[in-house]
Amino acid sequence: MAQPPLHIYNTLTRQKELFEPVTPGFAGLYVCGPTVYGDPHLGHARPAVTFDVLFRLLKHLDYRVRYVRNITDVGHLENDADAGEDKIAKKARLEQVEPMEVADYYTHRYHEFMDRMGVLRPSIEPHASGHIIEQIELVKRILCAGYAYEAGGSVYFDVRKYAAGHHYGTLSGRNLDDIQSGSRELDGQDEKCFPADFALWKKASPEHIMRWPSPWSTGFPGWHLECSAMSAKYLGERFDIHGGGMDLLFPHHECEIAQNTAAAECGSPDCGCAPAAGKPGARYWMHNNMITINGQKMGKSLGNFITLEEFFTGGSPLLTQAYSPMVIRFFILQAHYRSTLDFSNEALQAAEKGYERLMKAWQVLGKIQPSAMSEGMAKPTEKIVEECLVPLCDDMNTPVALAELFSWIPIINTIAEGKAKISAAHLDRLKAAFDTVLGDILGLAPQSAAGNDTALIDGLVGMAVEQRNAAKAAKDWAASDVIRDRLAALGIKLKDGKEGTSWEIE
RNA sequence: GGUCGGUUGGCCGAGUGGCUAGGCAGAGGUCUGCAAAACCUCGUACAGCAGUUCGAAUCUGCUACCGACCUCCA
Numbered sequence: 001m002a003q004p005p006l007h008i009y010n011t012l013t014r015q016k017e018l019f020e021p022v023t024p025g026f027a028g029l030y031v032c033g034p035t036v037y038g039d040p041h042l043g044h045a046r047p048a049v050t051f052d053v054l055f056r057l058l059k060h061l062d063y064r065v066r067y068v069r070n071i072t073d074v075g076h077l078e079n080d081a082d083a084g085e086d087k088i089a090k091k092a093r094l095e096q097v098e099p100m101e102v103a104d105y106y107t108h109r110y111h112e113f114m115d116r117m118g119v120l121r122p123s124i125e126p127h128a129s130g131h132i133i134e135q136i137e138l139v140k141r142i143l144c145a146g147y148a149y150e151a152g153g154s155v156y157f158d159v160r161k162y163a164a165g166h167h168y169g170t171l172s173g174r175n176l177d178d179i180q181s182g183s184r185e186l187d188g189q190d191e192k193c194f195p196a197d198f199a200l201w202k203k204a205s206p207e208h209i210m211r212w213p214s215p216w217s218t219g220f221p222g223w224h225l226e227c228s229a230m231s232a233k234y235l236g237e238r239f240d241i242h243g244g245g246m247d248l249l250f251p252h253h254e255c256e257i258a259q260n261t262a263a264a265e266c267g268s269p270d271c272g273c274a275p276a277a278g279k280p281g282a283r284y285w286m287h288n289n290m291i292t293i294n295g296q297k298m299g300k301s302l303g304n305f306i307t308l309e310e311f312f313t314g315g316s317p318l319l320t321q322a323y324s325p326m327v328i329r330f331f332i333l334q335a336h337y338r339s340t341l342d343f344s345n346e347a348l349q350a351a352e353k354g355y356e357r358l359m360k361a362w363q364v365l366g367k368i369q370p371s372a373m374s375e376g377m378a379k380p381t382e383k384i385v386e387e388c389l390v391p392l393c394d395d396m397n398t399p400v401a402l403a404e405l406f407s408w409i410p411i412i413n414t415i416a417e418g419k420a421k422i423s424a425a426h427l428d429r430l431k432a433a434f435d436t437v438l439g440d441i442l443g444l445a446p447q448s449a450a451g452n453d454t455a456l457i458d459g460l461v462g463m464a465v466e467q468r469n470a471a472k473a474a475k476d477w478a479a480s481d482v483i484r485d486r487l488a489a490l491g492i493k494l495k496d497g498k499e500g501t502s503w504e505i506e
Numbered sequence: 507g508g509u510c511g512g513u514u515g516g517c518c519g520a521g522u523g524g525c526u527a528g529g530c531a532g533a534g535g536u537c538u539g540c541a542a543a544a545c546c547u548c549g550u551a552c553a554g555c556a557g558u559u560c561g562a563a564u565c566u567g568c569u570a571c572c573g574a575c576c577u578c579c580a
Contacts, residue, residue, distance in 0.1 A: 005536075034580075050580095064579035076578075087578080165563090169509090172575075174548045176509050230569070245580035250509090290532090295572065299579050314522095334529070335519060340512075340573075347518045357529085360543095381519095391520095399520050403528035413544055467560085477539060495543045502543090 003061050004386070004393040008241070011249065011285040011439040012171055019284065020085070021022045021240050025061040028235035029055060030282065030463050032244035032252070033070040033125070036106035037087040040113045041305040042328070042343065043245075043298050049244045049329055049443075050288045050396070052119045056441045057392055068234045069122040071110075073103035074129045074210050074224045075202075086220065090209050099210050100196055103129070113308040116325040118443040124234050128226035132212045135221040138263055139200045139214075147262035151191040153203030153217030159196045162258050164384060164471050171285060172250035172255055185302040196253055200225055224255035228263070231256075231282070237264065242282030246289050247297075259282055287474060291332075293318070295345045306343075320345045323352060324447045330355040333398040333442055343448060358402075359446045361409040364416045370420035379411065390439040398442065415499070460494055465501050468494075 006019040015356070021027050031051045034044055051069075092099040139155050142148045148164050149154050162168055163176045179196050202490045203217035204210070228303045231239060235259070244253065260281040290297045296459030298305045299488075306316050306468045323331075331351040335341040384404070391400035408430065414420045422430070438444050464483055471479035485496050487503070494503045 022549075032580075035578090041580090045580085047580050055553070056530065134551055172509075174509055174576080246511095246574070250575055251577090290574070290580075292573080297574070297579085301577090301579050305579095331518090340510095342518075344518080346530080350518060353531090354529045370536080403520075406528055417544065419545075472539080475539075481540080488542095493542070496538065496541085497538080497543080504543095 001314040001338055004390050006057070006061060006393045007395055008286060009282055009395045010283075011287050014173075017284065017330055019240075021063065022236070022238055022283065025062075025064060027065045027241070028239040029058070029065060029067045029241045029243065030227070030231040030235055031069045031122075031242070032066070032073050032248055034077045034106075034110050035087055036103045037076075037091045038106060038111040038300065039307045040106075040110050040308060041298070041307045042311065043300075044110070045113075045117060045308060046291055046332055046337075046341070047243065047245050047288045048114050048119045049117065051286075052443060053333070053392075053396060053398060053441065054241070054243070054286070054417060055120060055122070056443055057396065060436070060441050063391075066124065066235060068124045068231065070125065070226060070230055070412045071103070071107055071125060072125045072129050072223070072226065073100075073107075075226060086208070086210055089208060089285075092209065100129075103127075110459040113312075113325070116312070117308075118189070118326065118445060120157045120443070126230045126234065128221070129210075131226065131230050131233065132221060133335070134233055135225045136212075136214050138225060138229045138232075138259065139216075139221075141263040141266040142200060142259060145262050145264075145266035147258075148200055150216055151193075154191055154199060155201040156192055156197040156217055157255070157258065157262070158193065159198070159258070159292075160194050162262055166258070168258055169250075169254060170492075171254050171453070172395055174250065174254075175464065180183060188427045191388070198222060198224060198251065200259070209393045222368060224252055224259060227252075228281075230257050232260070232280070239282055241284045241286060243286045243288070246287040247299075249287055253285065268506065288337045291341050291343055295342065298343065299403060304341065310385070316320050318345075319348075321349075323348055326444060327352045327355050330358075330444060333444075334402060338394055355444070358405065358438070359444075361412045362438060363446060365412050365431055365434055368412070368415055368422065368427060370424035370427045377411070377426050381426045381433070384408070384429060384433040385436060388433065388441075392437075392441065401437060401442065407432065408434075411415045414423045461487065461503055465494065465503065469501065 005412040007016045009015070010017045010021050019027075020319075029051065031047060034040065051067075055067045073088055074086065083294060086099075086101045088102050091102045093502075095102065115214070135338040139148065142157065143150070143155065146158075148157050159168055159179075167173060167175075169175050176196070199222035201214060201216055201219055201221055208220070212220060223506070227242075231242065242253070264280040290299075292298060293304050293306075296302065296304065306318055308325075308328070310316035310319065311323050311327060311328055314320075327348065331348060332341065334351060334354070387404045388401040389402070391397035411420070412430070414503055415422050464487055468480045471477075471483065487494060492503055492505055493500055
């Protein structure tokens, strides 16, 4: 089957564009990962799930994908002032542990929760602290190209110099005047020539525990530098897609573009680096929107975030119940990634019901037996994958793909009840579509409810059902209802159908 | 203040210049001892005002409200 062409919305051009990779057949994807100084929350889940679907979709479209998602374990400051403390170092100081202990602990936590939500591990997951040499080299090149200056052991990017020949603000749609008028006057910026200049290298203060030697001082790299350095190292100076949250658009991604462009102009034989050919950096920039709570962004700084652990255990005053990891994933996928998604218990509960109905139909589908006689289908199964793939290839419209799958549920259930028939060919296509779209691309899976004691449970419940059927045959409704109620109390729901009684674990 | 985006039925949430999104909740029905599940049917919503058009919720303008970024944030 011919795959529909992939179009994605490019923040750089503010329009949907046909995806054309730098190297045909290959796709390079870089996504800003977490700063590992706190437990992952719902906000972290959105880009992880969004770009996980992109990763899966690209693979389904037969690209060889290299997906790089970094771990920020150094350089991310509390604020832009010189007094700003490194997030990791601060946490380490407060908890009196090694910075690397903090980083490792929260990296593991991040992995644990993302795994549970069906987020595939990226191809490469580089740490900022493991690429200090690359970052120092990048600073050298930017200095060499004349777009940075040293002050007091720190190195700053010269925004005005850069803006004279380039559009600083090309991604965020700003110009230097906007940035200038909006930028705050912060204390301790004496070293900077211009308020909008940003740090490439910071000299470490005596109490700063994370530090590396450099030509300028013993210090640490600026936050924006890591993504430039690591994306270039693993994907090349020119690569396909750069993703991240919308809140990183400015300044983080804008600075990345400036750094890449500036470094590419360094052609001085003195430093030995060759000028880059063509425009550096990502060709397509993709940004997921924020998750909101009561209409406001859910974020660390606002203190209104709910951690994923709280979601999975129900342990938050904002939650009326626990939600399984797959329900969270489904909740995210039910909205388009560029829309804000508003959190509420009502919305989560609706998502949970919908998710369960979809999963149940998927499981029922696996048990359906084909009929020898071929009857006409209410909908053509020949097109089902295409019907899902077309919206997915149109800037990853996951809600429409899900709607398409939902439209098959009544058909599946009708067949399962024996009220309609399906030929082997139709059934195979239907199963394949659910497996491919729902499983492989959207990454949803039934939440394993029962453990390994299914045979035992089957036997016990079967026995109870037999007893109840005997009571029913004797029209002893009181007895039959007692059995049903007792089972219900254990979380086992009985359903009387035409072909006898079936049951399921809630 | 600057830049950008949003306002869709009870809730969440897609989308398009004219043709049913979907989910959840709700109503009626089929089935059933009852119930649940399942299936069938039902809501004609697109902030307000004006304009373009044969026709706009979809395009344009204005107004109102909300939000994001401009400082760390996914």
